[in-house]
Amino acid sequence: MSNEIEAIKDPGLPAHVHRRTDTDPKAAKQAERQVAILFLLSALGTVLLIGSYIFIPQDLFIFLPILGNTNAHQFFLGLGMAASLFFIGMGAIHWAKTLMPDEEVVIQRHEFRSPEEDREEFVKAAKDGAAAAGLGRRSLIKRTLGLALGLAGLSPIILLRDLGPLPGDELSKTSWKAGTRLVTDPGDRPIRPEDLEVGAVAQTLPAIPAGAHRPLSDIGKDAVLLIRLRPEEFNLDAERLSWTHEGIIAFSKICSHMGCAVALYEQQTKHLLCPCHQSTFDVTRAAKVIFGPAARPLPQLAITVDSEGYLVAKQPFTEPVGPSFWERSS
């Protein structure tokens, strides 16, 4: 390029400027003392750490400005550790900057490309090696080797098969059956309609025999939210309206987007909001999505009361609850 010829010249490395510690022995002595002080501060830090570990009780709280109520044990232990490490570093760097030689050194780079003859020899060796193995000529060996290696690669996948069961219809069903009582979570108490005032919300689960264990994976599908409105506030078709009972409507609490618990209910607007991604569902319109990334309403659970007047499921969920998956048909 023409630029190269007329470019401004490189003046070369600037001359080295001596530091005060290089020329003044007094300054050097002073720097040495500073480094020593920094190392001593580190030693003090370790003493503080050991002292805090042994002598400060774990449940002692002290009030500190900005930090507020602070656990003294954890605080001084940490400060001691921080100081013991930090000042070693400061000392070493101060030492390097003031007392170690600071003259910049120049070394040369060399190109990574090997000399031409090495490259040729390398290519030749590779070619000779391949020719000696006869891979090119013996295509039967090449192909069967490829097959063998490919199949051998499958074995880790096969061996991981027992990581878990096949999904089957697990994702599509819940514990809710016709007649299953809704019980409070926590507390496992059955609920009567009159327990819920208008505007109230209850978190419920299907009743299980007393003392039975309820695995978290059941809660992850069975959690149901009860909301009581005035019946005239609903804006539902006849079928969905028949799924409610005296203004009480039940939805799966598991978000149809990514499965978080849809736990925020705005009483004024009658919206349910998922705190994870802010999908918003309109309770009066069968949990229709009115905002956010969720693509489907929360499944509604049909409810009624049993002979003793407790709320029960009228039928199982009519669609899978929770996030979407490939096999889901609607």
Next chain:
Amino acid sequence: MTARERIAGNVANYVDERTGAAKWMKKNLTKVFPDHWSFLLGEIALYSFIILLLSGTFLTFWFDPSQREVVYDGNYQPLAGLKMSAAYASTLHISFEVRGGLLMRQIHHWAALIFMAAIVVHLMRVYFTGAFRKPREFNWIIGVGLLTLGIVEGFLGYSLPDDLLSGTGIRIAEAIIQALPVVGSYIAFFAFGGAFPGEAFIPRIYTVHVLLLPGAFLALITVHLMLVWYQKHTQYPGPGRTEKNVVGYPLLPVYMAKAGGFFFIVFGVTAFLGAVASINPIWLYGPYTPGQISAGSQPDWYMGWLDGLVRMSPPIETHAFGHTISWNILIPGLIVPGILFTGMALYPFIESWITGDKREHHLLDRPRNAPNRTALGVMSLTFMLVALINGGNDIIATTFHLTINQIMWFSRISIFVLPPLAFVITKRLCLSLQRADRELVLHGRETGRLVMMPHGEFVEVHEPISAEKAWLLTQHEQQPALALEEHDASGVRRPKALKNKLRARMSKAHAVAVPKATAEDLKEIEHH
């Protein structure tokens, strides 16, 4: 010879006679490292990794990676008698009963945040200065790999305590797996050993978190550093610095003292944060159960952009032939991140294809001298920033009294509008800075001294800048755009003409520059 020298000599002799290391040591102990604050960013990442290994090992001595249900009977009264997983209970035990346990937990978490932040800022330094160019493309790819693994490792790490917040994060990860077409529910059931959450996931990710991924990190970091060592560090341009030399301090003693000292400083600062700044107070969240959640659920910052993308996604699902495809999860959760990270990994090759530059580069670019690259970088960062902001939309809404809807719509529009805008503005800024450099070289620096000329005119006195500064501002080379002919010499249309056209256009955009000042220009001005 003092006794100490004699002992050192004996040790060196003993080692050399058994390994022949003297030749290698001689060469490498005097190896030169250029000095610049921005070269410390990668070091911070390396040191944070060592801190993570040390503090993490401490935590494993008490952590019980099991989802077996236990009843809490520890010191923290608000949770007394509650059912929870052994993982959560043992994390509470570390926090409240093991002396120094909470400190170590907080150091571990802070170190993870610093590790990721240092990686990202180091990546930005490497990108904006063009340090990824030949011969360092491998190291760039390893770096992108480390960043990706870091995100996964961090996510698994904060998921281990099995508290309400992190369990919610796992639930979301499960939903992403479950959304994969065809194999989704199978992979989810294999990963979780059945329906979510099951009792297998925490023990499994524990093995991945403390063994598999740290092993991968160690291997990749080793190769990363060996390549830096072998290829020698890049250096910033300046007087006396060329493509053929390295100007800096020798490994022994200066660089070693500084780098070693810096490790202790990073560790000290992390310990200080662990002492005074509470992080991830899991005892406030309670144990995980799928039916509960806390408002303001936020992932750690390096996952925030991903969550932000998911939050702003429109509600699109396809239901056809009895199957469901969740575009609202696949696009923001897998497809867009996949494109971003693949593009990032391939960038060195894309740029060299555009410029046609296949030479080695050891002198760094000043970002303004590569306007297209700098603008592309700022554009990507803007995209990430909008996504990150939307990831905190609930927090922002409550803090600034806005509605979620306003922020969501702001993000949905901004994610398309702001990145291109950032590109244009950055490119113009770079060109303006180039123009300012040219001015400075040709007309010198403004002194602020006003002088009245004999005929009454006031002029400001300009002082010529130093030769060093003039060199710094003009040392870069300005490559012309690739000349790619659509037709060959005999007028025949070349194959792949469209690809060539695209390449020519991008090459032209890449080569846009304000002509740098030359000695010729200077002479011309002196004549006036």
